[in-house]
Amino acid sequence: MHREGVTIRYQLYPGVLARETLVFVHGWAGSRLDWLPLVERYHAQGFSCLIYDAPGFGESQFDSPEVARKADFSLERYTQDLLALLDELGLEQVRLIGHSWGGVVVMEFAARYSTRVNNLVVIGAAYFDPKNWLHLLFKWISWIIAWLLVGLKPVLRRSARIRRLGVRRYSYRPLPPEAGETIMNDVINSDNRALVQTLLAGYEVDFKKLCPALSVPVLYLGGQQDVVASLQFVKPFVELTPKAKYADLAECGHFPMQEMPESLTEILDRFWDRVQKTE
Numbered sequence: 001m002h003r004e005g006v007t008i009r010y011q012l013y014p015g016v017l018a019r020e021t022l023v024f025v026h027g028w029a030g031s032r033l034d035w036l037p038l039v040e041r042y043h044a045q046g047f048s049c050l051i052y053d054a055p056g057f058g059e060s061q062f063d064s065p066e067v068a069r070k071a072d073f074s075l076e077r078y079t080q081d082l083l084a085l086l087d088e089l090g091l092e093q094v095r096l097i098g099h100s101w102g103g104v105v106v107m108e109f110a111a112r113y114s115t116r117v118n119n120l121v122v123i124g125a126a127y128f129d130p131k132n133w134l135h136l137l138f139k140w141i142s143w144i145i146a147w148l149l150v151g152l153k154p155v156l157r158r159s160a161r162i163r164r165l166g167v168r169r170y171s172y173r174p175l176p177p178e179a180g181e182t183i184m185n186d187v188i189n190s191d192n193r194a195l196v197q198t199l200l201a202g203y204e205v206d207f208k209k210l211c212p213a214l215s216v217p218v219l220y221l222g223g224q225q226d227v228v229a230s231l232q233f234v235k236p237f238v239e240l241t242p243k244a245k246y247a248d249l250a251e252c253g254h255f256p257m258q259e260m261p262e263s264l265t266e267i268l269d270r271f272w273d274r275v276q277k278t279e
Contacts, residue, residue, distance in 0.1 A: 001084065001085055001088050003055075003081060003084055004055070004071070004072070004077070004081075005062050005063050005067035005070075005071060006055040006056070006060055006061065006062045006063065006067070006071075007060065008053065008055065008060045008085060009032070009052065009053045009059040009060050010032065010050060010051065010052035010085060011032060011050070011051050011052070012048070012049075012050050013039060013043045013048060014048050015043060015045075015046045015047045015048035015049070017045075017046040017048070019047060019048075020093050020094050020095045021047075021048040021049065021091050021094045021095070022039075022042055022047050022048065022094070022097060023049075023050045023091070023094045023095065023096050023097065023106075024038065024097045024098075024099075025052075025054070025082065025099070025102035025105050025106050026051075026054065026057070026058070026099055026102050027099040027100030027101050027102045027103070028100055028195075028198060028199060029057065029149070029187045029190045029195055030057060030058075030099065030100070030183070031057055031186045031189075032051035032053050032058055033051075033058070033182050034099065034182070034186070034258065035051045035097075035257055036051075037179075037258060038257050038261055038264065038265065041265050042265075050085075050089070050094075054078055054102070054105075055071070055078070055081060055194070056190060056191035056193070056194025056195075056198070057186065057189075057190050057194060058189065061189075061191060068191050068194075069193065071193065071194075073193065073194060073201055074201050075105065075108050075201050075202070075204070075205060078105050079105060079108045079109050082105065082106075083113060083116075086116065092116065093115075093116055093117070093118055094116065094117060094118065095117070095118050095121070096109065096110060096117055096119075096120050096121070097120075097121040097123065097268075098120075098121070098122055098123065099123045099124055099125075099255075099257065100123070100125055100228065100229065100254065101125070101198060101199075103122035103123060103124065104202055107122060107125070107218075108205070110214055110218075111213040111214055114215045114216055117216050118216065118275070119216050119217040119219075120214065120218045120219070121218075121219045121221065121268060122218065122219070122220050122221070122237070123221045123256060123257070124222055124228065124254050124256070125229055125234070125237070126228070126230075126233040126234065127207055127233050127234065127235075127236040127237055128202075128203055128205065128207065129207070129208075129236075130203075130206075139200075142199055142203075143196070143200065146195050146196045146199050147196065149187060150192045150195060153187075153188050156184060156187065156188050163180070164180060166184055167180040167184055169227070170183075170227060170228060170254045170255065171253040171254065171255050171258065171259055172223065172225035172226075172251060172252055172259065173252065173259040173260065175255070175258050175259065179258045183255065183258070207236075207237070208240060211240035211241045212240055212241070212242065214241050214243070214244075215242065215243070216243065217243045217245070217271075217274075217275045218237075218241050218244045218245070219244075219246070219247065219267075219268070219271040220237045220244060220245070220246050220247075221234075221249070221264075221267060222235075222249075223248065223249050223253050223254060223256055223259075224248050224252060225251060225252060226252070226253050226254045227253065227254065228254045229254065231248055234248075245274075247267045247271075249267070
């Protein structure tokens with residue numbers, strides 16, 4: 001699907017169950033490939049699954065450097081991209097699962113288009129309060145890290161050892177080599193402006209307004225060893241969201257779908273079972 005200067009690459013796995021399609025939205029500097037361990041499990045169970053690369057990430061690259069320089073990297077843009085993709089595929093109602101920055105995208109989408117969303121899962125997203133000095137400090141540390149990643153891309157391309165160290169920093173459990181390479185290649189292949197601008201856009205969200213606007217059931221989930229979105233930055237979402245549930249994974253870092261797909265699947269299944277029983 002081509003939209004606003006970029007062809008959005010996606011994969012739709014049709015299922016045999018008459019249930020809402022599971023739509024997975026990757027995190028910052030990620031790609032649709034991050035979700036393959038979960039997609040394989042749920043598609044084998046008969047679910048329809050959709051994964052895609054957000055503009056500027058994975059294989060969804062801009063038509064030219066000039067287009068990228070003029071591109072809109074706001075949360076509004078990425079929410080509308082998701083809406084356009086669902087419309088293109090004729091998916092009227094879905095279950096949304098978002099990771100990290102993608103968790104914020106699906107929250108915004110569910111707040112705006114609640115009739116299109118049956119329920120929502122937010123994994124490893126971090127609450128931000130612009131009035132909290134500590135949160136502001138983390139914002140600018142994150143901004144510095146984003147630019148460091150941009151500068152380190154040539155080194156990451158050359159050195160497999162540094163790529164392994166980078167993955168190890170954000171995952172608590174050792175990942176299979178191919179999974180680690182996928183995560184680091186996602187970073188390397190990301191558009192530089194997308195890396196910086198989407199990060200800053202994520203810090204502009206007013207969660208004290210967004211969370212109360214979520215009318216669908218929501219599960220917030222974090223890893224106990226996550227250094228990106230520690231549990232102290234996940235739990236505030238729960239108090240602000242009307243129909244919120246919370247779960248965390250012990251001995252898990254920022255990538256539970258790669259580190260602990262079996263345990264993550266069990267948590268999602270329990271949440272979805274509870275939602276169905278209350279419908």
